[in-house]
Amino acid sequence: MSARPTIVPKSEEPEQPWQWPEARWRGIVERVRAGRTLRPETWPNGTRCAVALSFDSDHETGELREGGESIGRLSQGQYGSRAGIPRILKLLEKYSVPATFYVPAVSAMLHPDEQRRVAAEGHEIGIHGWIHERNSILPEASERDLQMRSAEMLERVAGQRPVGIRTPSWDFSPNTLAITRDMGLLYDSSLMADDDCYELLLDGKPTGVVELPVEWIRDDAVYFNMNRFASLRPYTPPSSVLEIFRREFDAAYAEGGLYQLTMHPHIIGHRSRMMILEELIRHIRAHTGIWFATHADIVRYVKGS
C-alpha cells in the first residue's frame, strides 16, 4: 500500500466536469435516482387528492447543528416548542387533520412531553437526524450510527417506532439511501424528482424505499427566514405564501395527485402566520374528495396499490 502523496502532481489533478468520460457523470447521476412512479389511479374511498402536511420540529437544533451557542437564537428555537406547537396542534385538532412531525433526537430529548402529546393526538413522528447535523457530509459510520440512534431515541421518547425519515440536510450523502434501506424504513421525504411518490433506485437497482417528495416551494422557511448579520432577508408577506401554497394545492387537486407541505413550528407558529395554515386547510376542505393523511399512511397506500 503506497502512502497518499501530499503534493498532487499537475498531471494527476482531477479532470474538469467538461472533460469527464460518460461513465463518470453517468455514475454520479445514477447513484440515487427516481424509479417507477407510485402515483395511484385513485386514492382511498374514491378520494381524488391526498394531502400530507408536515412539520419539521427543529426547535433549538437549528442553532446547535453548527455548534452555535447564541442564547437569542436558542430562544427562537424554544418558541417553536413553547408557542408554535400548541397553536399547530390546536388547529389540527379543530379540523381533524393528521400530520407528520419530523423531530431531531435532541429536540425530542429537550421536549419529550411534546412528542408524547403529538403521538397521542394521532400524528406521525419521523426521523430528522440526531442534532440536525449535516448528514450529507458525514462519514458513513457516523451517519449510520446517528440515524439508528435517532430512531431508537424517538421510539423511547414517543413510544412509536419511526417508519420514515426526512434528512436534516434535505440531501443525501452517497451512503444515506443504503442506510435507510438497511434500517428497513418504509420511506424518505427529502428529495425532489417528482410531485408524486416514487421508488428510489440505488445504482440503478430498486430499493423498495418510497420517496414522498418535498420541494422548497412548499416550505415556509424559504419565505420567512432571515439572518440579522447577513443579507438574508427574503421577507414575503403571509398572503403571498398562502397564494403559493394554495396554487400548489389547486394544481395537485386538478391532477388528482399528492399535495405535500413542509412547515416549521418556530416559523409558521407565529401569530401573523398561523392564518396561512388555517386559510389553507379551510380552502382544501372546501373541496370534495380530499384524503388528509400522515406521510406513512400515504406511503403504505401507494406501495400497496
Ligand SMILES: [Zn+2]
Ligand atoms: Zn429541519
